[in-house]
Structure formats: C-alpha cells, structure tokens
Amino acid sequence: MPSAVAATPSPGQRFQISDLCAVLETYLDPKDVADVYRAYLFGAEAHEGQIRVSGEPYIYHPIEVARILAGMHLDAKSITAAILHDVIEDTPTVKERIAEEFGEDIAALVDGVSKITRIEFQSQEEAQAENFRKMLLAMASDIRVILIKLADRLHNMRTISALNPDRRRAIARETIDIYAPIANRLGVRQWAMELGDLAFAAMHPMRHRIIAEAVRKRLGNRKAIVEKIRTAILNQLEREGLPAEVVGREKTLYSIYAKMEQKHLSFDQVYDIYGFRVVVDKADNCYRALGMIHNLYKPIPGRFKDYIAIPKANGYQSLHTVVFGPFGVSIEVQIRTSEMNRVAEAGVASHWLYKSGDTAADPMQQRALQWLKDLLETQQKAGNPSEFLEHLKVDLFPDEVYVFTPNGEIKKLPREATVIDFAYDVHTDVGNRCIGAKVNHQLVPLRTTLRNGDHVEIITAEWSHPNPAWLTYVVTSKARAHIRSFLKNQKLNESAKLGGRLLEQALKDLGTDPSQLTEKSRQSLLKSLKLLNWDQLLGEIGLGNRLAAVVARQLVPEAPKVETGEEHRFFGLFKRRPARDKAPTLAIRGTEGVVVTYARCCRPIPGDPILGFLSAGRGIVVHTEDCPNVAKFRKHPEQWIDVQWEKDIQTVxxxxxxxxxxxxxxxxxxxxxxxxxxxxxxxxxxxxxxxxxxxxxxxxxxxxxxxxxxxxxxxxxxxxxxxxxxxxxx
Structure with a gap:
C-alpha cells in the first residue's frame, strides 16, 4: 500500500491530473479513472478564474486533495468527491447538478463536506462547535466525508505559509486541537503526524526551527546507534528462528516538543529514547518476539502495554514495551503483524472496501461509527457550544496516565484525572475523607491534574466529607458516582433534621407539645401518606415537598386553630413584621448544609432581616425582606416561614x-x-x-x-x- 503521505511537490512543480490518473490506474478500473477525469473537467470549469491566496489556479487544490486520498487507495467515489469538494461551497453549482452528473452518492459526499464550513455565526466558538456538530452528522452518515475533509485540511496546512500570521496561527490551533486528534482517533496515523508537525511549525515557527536544527545535528551519531540496536534485535530474532522486519522509528518534531512540554523534559532526555518497530507474520509470534527482546534487553517495569489483547478504540493493535538498551539509552519497541501495521498507518481508511463498498461487516468501521454516535448523543445533551467543544476535546484525547501510590503500586487513570480521581481509585473512604495531597512530595490542591509518573499521597481526616464543587473537576465515573451518592445521603440526613425542626415549630404553633405525640398517631399518619418511616416524612418536609403546617394539622386534627393566620404571615412579606414574637421562628445557623440555601438575587448575610421560602426539592431558600424577588411569590404565602439568624455566627x-x-x-x-x-x-x-x-x-x-x-x-x-x-x- 502506498504511503498515506506522498511527497509534497517542490516549488514551481504541480501535481497534474495526468499524474493523479497514473496513480489511480494502479488500483482502480479504467471506467472509474475516466469518471475521476470527467469530474476534473467539471471542477475545472466550475472553478474557472478562481485563484488561491498562494497565487495558483484553484483547481490544483482539489487535485492535491484527491492525490492524498489516492495514497490511501480510497474508492473512486471518494476521489471524485474530493475533486468536487469545493464546487458547492465556492461556485454557483448546486447539489442537484452534481447528482445529475455523477450520482446521488457523490453529491451526498460533496454536500457533507460543504456543510461542515458553510455557515456564519456571531462568535468563533459558536461557529467552531456548530461546524464540528455538522461534521459529526455528516461522518455518521458516511465516514468518507471526514476522510475527504482531513485530506483537505492536510493540503491547506501544507500551503498555509501563504496566509497572514494571525490566520496561520488560528488555523494551526484548530488543526492541532481537533483535526489531528480526529485523524489519530480514526487511526490515520500518517495524517495525524503530519498535521501535528505542520500545525506546530505554523504556531511556533521559532521553536520548530530550533528543534529541527537540534535533530539535524544529532542525526549522524544517532544513525550509527539506531543501526547497531536494529541489527542486535534482528540477529536475536533470527537466532530463535523468527523471521521479522525491524525498522528504526524517528520521532516527529511535534511529538518531541509535546513530550518535552507534557513531561517537563529537556531535548536530550526526549531524544535519547530510541524507537523500533518489529513486524512479524502472525499474532502469536508477536508475543514470542516480545520474550526474545526482553531476553536481549532488560524491560523497564510498568512500561509494557498489550494493545493486541485489548485494542484501542480506533482498532489499533500492537505490543509496546520499553527496555534498557546499550549506551545507557531507553528503547521503545512496537511489535505487530503486517495487517496490524497496515491498520496502524491508515486506520479506518485501510478498511475501506472500494470495490464492494460494504462496510457492514467491518469492525473498524463499526467502531468509528459507534464513536460518532456517542459524540452526537453528547452534543444533544450539551448545554452550550463551549460545553460541547470541551466534551469533544476530552473524547479526542483518551490517553491514560500512570501514577504511583506511596507503596509503589501503579494506578491507571484517564487523561486530565485529578487528585480526587486518584483518591477514589484507591478506595471510596479515602476519597470521601481526603483533605489534601502530596504529588512528588509537594503539597498540592485537590483539583491538581496528574501527569504520568507522578507519586501521589492522599492526606485524609475523619471529619472531612465530599464537597459539591468536586463534581466540577473530577473526570472518572467512579469518583463522580461516589461523590453524588454521598451528597444525596447527606441531603437526606440534613433534610430530615430540618424537617424535624419545622414540624416541631408547626406543632408549637398549634399549641401542642411535640414530645406528647404518640407512636400510634405517627404510624397512622405514615400509613395514610404511604411512607415507610418517620425520617422519610421529615425529609420530605425539610425538602419542601410537604408543608409542616399541614402535617402538624394531620397529626393533631383536634387542635384549636391558632389566630396567627397566614394573612399575618402574608402581610409580613411586604412590610417589617411587627409580631415576630407571636410565633416561634426557625434559627438559621449557616451550617445547615445543602437543604438551606441563600438566594443569589439578594445574598442575605447575618444581620439582614430575612424570610424563608420552602422550595420543592431544595428545602429552604433564604431571602432578605427587601429582596426585589419577594413580590414574585405573593401568591404562595403558605410556603413562607419565619426565620432569623442564630447569634454569634462564625460562618462566612x-x-x-x-x-x-x-x-x-x-x-x-x-x-x-x-x-x-x-x-x-x-x-x-x-x-x-x-x-x-x-x-x-x-x-x-x-x-x-x-x-x-x-x-x-x-x-x-x-x-x-x-x-x-x-x-x-x-
């Protein structure tokens, strides 16, 4: 299979349609090649007179996009759609005309690519989110849409130098944030690598030049070391009777820079890691080769990954190991079969059956489509463009981090995992009681994001408990589930306590001593209300789902009606209540927890005259008496209760x-x-x-x-x- 990334023509040299047809003739039927040429004539006429920013005729861009796809051996419809991919967007030509000339399938592909960017929005963020939503919709209907779009972006990045610096940086940032990760997520590794390098050069040209120069200076000595190690591995495999292909892997400039940034390493530390790929004939021999390499060089503990038994989400399969090599260098070795290597290089594109077009039985295609459906479901639930983009970026970077406990045990967590995620991964009680942490022996906040190789020690206290704010920065489902469970139980306990105080006050309003209630009257009420126990009833009162005054009247139906009346309580909403001493009031301490909240509209503080409003499911919401929103609730005076501040409150x-x-x-x-x-x-x-x-x-x-x-x-x-x-x- 030809390389996914063909060499870019030198300045002044252009890839002509004849060159494209020559490549296509190596794997397509003559009729298909003729259809591609006919699409070229149609596109050239449609784009007649249009010039790219670089100064060349526009038609050369679609030819180059088609050339990139031809390097992947994509089907004739994909190549034809690539030739026509800008016709709807940039010319008066409509979808119906393309369908008439080339068929509905190709028209749908061209329209899918066009819809991704043909839209205007008030904000860049909104536009970006909507563009990717449209991309996902188009991808879900036909995966070839994104392959064409990725090839389009790849050629645009190759010619990005024609744009002004600000535009270059904006496009490069979008490429490195979204397009390169999508290429990687779909397994098209060659495109992902080149997109990353080109975006890196556009965003940070000086850093790119410095690293490129450093690599060039080291290349001579490095070649000798790489060849020596390659020969040693090959000889070891041959002695054991295992035929294999062994090649050295060069790191891309962006991968070197990214590793330096992420792990805070110097160039020497990154560049001293040598990479090799071992390709064998079948999966069983991958494990045999692994054993032989471990006999040759000592493996580094914790640095082995088996992606054959458990493939990555994009179908990637390989064994990864890191060993101590000669000359004091570390060696990364990837071991895979020829088929696995083909998938690793071209990903979902390697599985495109261009002759039959049948993808139903292709597990690679099915995994990609399932991923797209999951993302679309996330998009539908997202509250705003910013939230959707955040979900998308998190999903595109599913890397794992490996961190160590104080005892040396390795914990595997998802990327962006925090100290809280680690604590819950160790044990639920550790998570519930954590108050701080040491990462690499340094005290850090609980929201600190963990990096590969961090040594983490959790500090706990018996009195500590989860904070609702933790939900804003945990990423693991385990941590999120346990925090929510604890907060739910805490809310039930606090609501039962508050409900008890409210019911006690309501009974006193009726002139009844709460301690004189009989168990028979309680059980009778629970039975009539179909509740399981007394705490459940108190919890519903505390949460505002039942009114304490109504429950008190049900408990003591024979009690005389007290003339403190709701009309007095209602009157108190709109002027300073003169008779606060006529009925007991609920004291607010500031430590009631989640069942007593303070209105954001007026933000009451100790010393303010206050009112309490029973809100279903939330408990008591405290407002100041002069809050502008008090008037909104005048139709529900029965839900207001008298409250006052406890003395000597220390809470802020x-x-x-x-x-x-x-x-x-x-x-x-x-x-x-x-x-x-x-x-x-x-x-x-x-x-x-x-x-x-x-x-x-x-x-x-x-x-x-x-x-x-x-x-x-x-x-x-x-x-x-x-x-x-x-x-x-x-």
Missing amino acids: FPVSIRVEVKNQRGVLAAIAAAIAEQGANIDTVTFDDRDGQYTTMDFTLEARGRGHLAQIMRRIRAIESVVRINRKKG
Whole structure:
C-alpha cells in the first residue's frame, strides 16, 4: 500500500491530473479513472478564474486533495468527491447538478463536506462547535466525508505559509486541537503526524526551527546507534528462528516538543529514547518476539502495554514495551503483524472496501461509527457550544496516565484525572475523607491534574466529607458516582433534621407539645401518606415537598386553630413584621448544609432581616425582606416561614458590592488590598468600562455579617479613586 503521505511537490512543480490518473490506474478500473477525469473537467470549469491566496489556479487544490486520498487507495467515489469538494461551497453549482452528473452518492459526499464550513455565526466558538456538530452528522452518515475533509485540511496546512500570521496561527490551533486528534482517533496515523508537525511549525515557527536544527545535528551519531540496536534485535530474532522486519522509528518534531512540554523534559532526555518497530507474520509470534527482546534487553517495569489483547478504540493493535538498551539509552519497541501495521498507518481508511463498498461487516468501521454516535448523543445533551467543544476535546484525547501510590503500586487513570480521581481509585473512604495531597512530595490542591509518573499521597481526616464543587473537576465515573451518592445521603440526613425542626415549630404553633405525640398517631399518619418511616416524612418536609403546617394539622386534627393566620404571615412579606414574637421562628445557623440555601438575587448575610421560602426539592431558600424577588411569590404565602439568624455566627457568606472608580493605575490592587486588610476574601470580580474615565467593578466577597461588610465598605470608600460604593441586590 502506498504511503498515506506522498511527497509534497517542490516549488514551481504541480501535481497534474495526468499524474493523479497514473496513480489511480494502479488500483482502480479504467471506467472509474475516466469518471475521476470527467469530474476534473467539471471542477475545472466550475472553478474557472478562481485563484488561491498562494497565487495558483484553484483547481490544483482539489487535485492535491484527491492525490492524498489516492495514497490511501480510497474508492473512486471518494476521489471524485474530493475533486468536487469545493464546487458547492465556492461556485454557483448546486447539489442537484452534481447528482445529475455523477450520482446521488457523490453529491451526498460533496454536500457533507460543504456543510461542515458553510455557515456564519456571531462568535468563533459558536461557529467552531456548530461546524464540528455538522461534521459529526455528516461522518455518521458516511465516514468518507471526514476522510475527504482531513485530506483537505492536510493540503491547506501544507500551503498555509501563504496566509497572514494571525490566520496561520488560528488555523494551526484548530488543526492541532481537533483535526489531528480526529485523524489519530480514526487511526490515520500518517495524517495525524503530519498535521501535528505542520500545525506546530505554523504556531511556533521559532521553536520548530530550533528543534529541527537540534535533530539535524544529532542525526549522524544517532544513525550509527539506531543501526547497531536494529541489527542486535534482528540477529536475536533470527537466532530463535523468527523471521521479522525491524525498522528504526524517528520521532516527529511535534511529538518531541509535546513530550518535552507534557513531561517537563529537556531535548536530550526526549531524544535519547530510541524507537523500533518489529513486524512479524502472525499474532502469536508477536508475543514470542516480545520474550526474545526482553531476553536481549532488560524491560523497564510498568512500561509494557498489550494493545493486541485489548485494542484501542480506533482498532489499533500492537505490543509496546520499553527496555534498557546499550549506551545507557531507553528503547521503545512496537511489535505487530503486517495487517496490524497496515491498520496502524491508515486506520479506518485501510478498511475501506472500494470495490464492494460494504462496510457492514467491518469492525473498524463499526467502531468509528459507534464513536460518532456517542459524540452526537453528547452534543444533544450539551448545554452550550463551549460545553460541547470541551466534551469533544476530552473524547479526542483518551490517553491514560500512570501514577504511583506511596507503596509503589501503579494506578491507571484517564487523561486530565485529578487528585480526587486518584483518591477514589484507591478506595471510596479515602476519597470521601481526603483533605489534601502530596504529588512528588509537594503539597498540592485537590483539583491538581496528574501527569504520568507522578507519586501521589492522599492526606485524609475523619471529619472531612465530599464537597459539591468536586463534581466540577473530577473526570472518572467512579469518583463522580461516589461523590453524588454521598451528597444525596447527606441531603437526606440534613433534610430530615430540618424537617424535624419545622414540624416541631408547626406543632408549637398549634399549641401542642411535640414530645406528647404518640407512636400510634405517627404510624397512622405514615400509613395514610404511604411512607415507610418517620425520617422519610421529615425529609420530605425539610425538602419542601410537604408543608409542616399541614402535617402538624394531620397529626393533631383536634387542635384549636391558632389566630396567627397566614394573612399575618402574608402581610409580613411586604412590610417589617411587627409580631415576630407571636410565633416561634426557625434559627438559621449557616451550617445547615445543602437543604438551606441563600438566594443569589439578594445574598442575605447575618444581620439582614430575612424570610424563608420552602422550595420543592431544595428545602429552604433564604431571602432578605427587601429582596426585589419577594413580590414574585405573593401568591404562595403558605410556603413562607419565619426565620432569623442564630447569634454569634462564625460562618462566612457571599455578598455582592458594586464599586464605581476613576480609571487610574493600581486602583484594583488598592481595593483588593483594602478587602484583604479587613479579613475578607474575593470570590469573583467583573468589570464594566463605562466611558474611558470611569469603571464599574462588581465584587463577590465573603463576609461574616452586616457589621463586617460595613467595615469593608468604609475602608474601600476611603480610597481616593473610589467614586461610589453600594451593596448589590437583584
């Protein structure tokens, strides 16, 4: 099979249609080659007069795209669609005309490629997300669409020097983030490697030149070492009677740079790793060859991977091992069969049966299509373009990281796994009780992302428990499931406690002593409500699914009606309640957990007059009495309850302030320092530059109460550049 990446013509030399036909004649029927030539004539007429930025006639681009696909031995319809892939997008030609001339299949392929980019959006992020959504839809209907698009991007990257630097960098970033990983995910390794190198050169030309020069200088000595090791491996296999092909593998410039970046290695450390590929006739001999190589060179523990028994998602199969070689160098060896090698080089394209077009029985195609369907399902559930792109990028980089426990045990985790993921992988109790960690003997935050080879030690405490914020940065399903389970149980426990307090207050409102309730009356109520136990009833009250006053009346139906009435409670919503002492109030401590939340609209803090609103499924939501949103709930006075702050609360609460300042250097630093002086933290800060002279800053702070907030605001007001400051509500 010809190489997937043919040599790029030298300047002034162009790949002509006659050259393309000569390549196609080596594997296609004459009729198919004639159809491709007819498509060329059609495309040349459609693109007549169009010039690329590089200055050459536009038709040379489709020819080069078709040439790249021909290097993969793709079918005639793919080659024809490649010739025509820009006709719908860049010329007046419509899909129906292509269908009339070349058939529905080719028209669908051309239309699929065109739809990926032919759309305008308000933001670059939105456009990128929508483009890839369309790409996935087109790929799911015919995998050849993405092969044509990848070949199109590959040729564009080969000629990217004609664009201005900003445009070059933008296209290169998109290539390295999305297109190269898609090529790799589909197993088209040759394209993925070249796309990575070309994007690296466009994004970081200076770094590319430095690494290329360093590689060139080392090449002479390296060749001698590579040949010596290659000969030693080949002789070892021949002595054992195992015929094989052994070749040295050169690292690409981008792979060298990426490894230096990811593992914080110097060029010498990366370039001293030598790579070899051993190709044998059948899978059994792969394992025989592995044993022979391990007899020749000592294997490095933990550096062996069996992708034959468990292939990668893209169908890639091979044995990988790293051994201690001569001259103090490390040697990476990949062992595979000829068929595995073909798949490794061309991936899904190697399985395209261009004569029959039958992909139903092809496991490689089926895996690719299943991946696409999974991605489309993710896209449908994603809340916004940014979330979808994040899911896509995570899925395109499924690499694993290997980290060590303090005892030397190796843990395998997905890429981007954090300390929390590691803790739950060790044991559920370790995850639930972790409060910190040491990575490579250095204290790090729990959200720290782990890298290959890290030594991780988890620090635990009996009093610690999972935080809902952990769900924002864990990546393993195990960690996510255990955190959610703990929080759910915690919510049930806290809601039962809150429900007990609310029911006790409601019973006192009816003039009943809660301690005098009989077990018979409780069981009778549970039976009528079809609930299993008393805690379940209290939990429903605490979560706001049942009203405490109604449950109290069901428990004590003979109690006289107390004239504290809902009309009084309703009146209290819209003016300062004068009779708070007529009915007991619920004390808010600030430590109730997930069943008592504080409204974001008004951000109540200790010292504020407050109201509690029972929200189904959430428990009590606390608002300030003057909150603008209180009026929205006037139709539901029965859901409001009297609440007040407990004395001597030490917990901190988020509160928003708005500061208007003159545009002067250092004003933000001065405000931040003033806040810190008063013992408060800044959670968030946003800016709104009004007219060039004044800026509005919105801060979310952590304050202990109204007195603490007043101290902070007085200190900020004393800053010369501050024009106005007020607490922000609504």
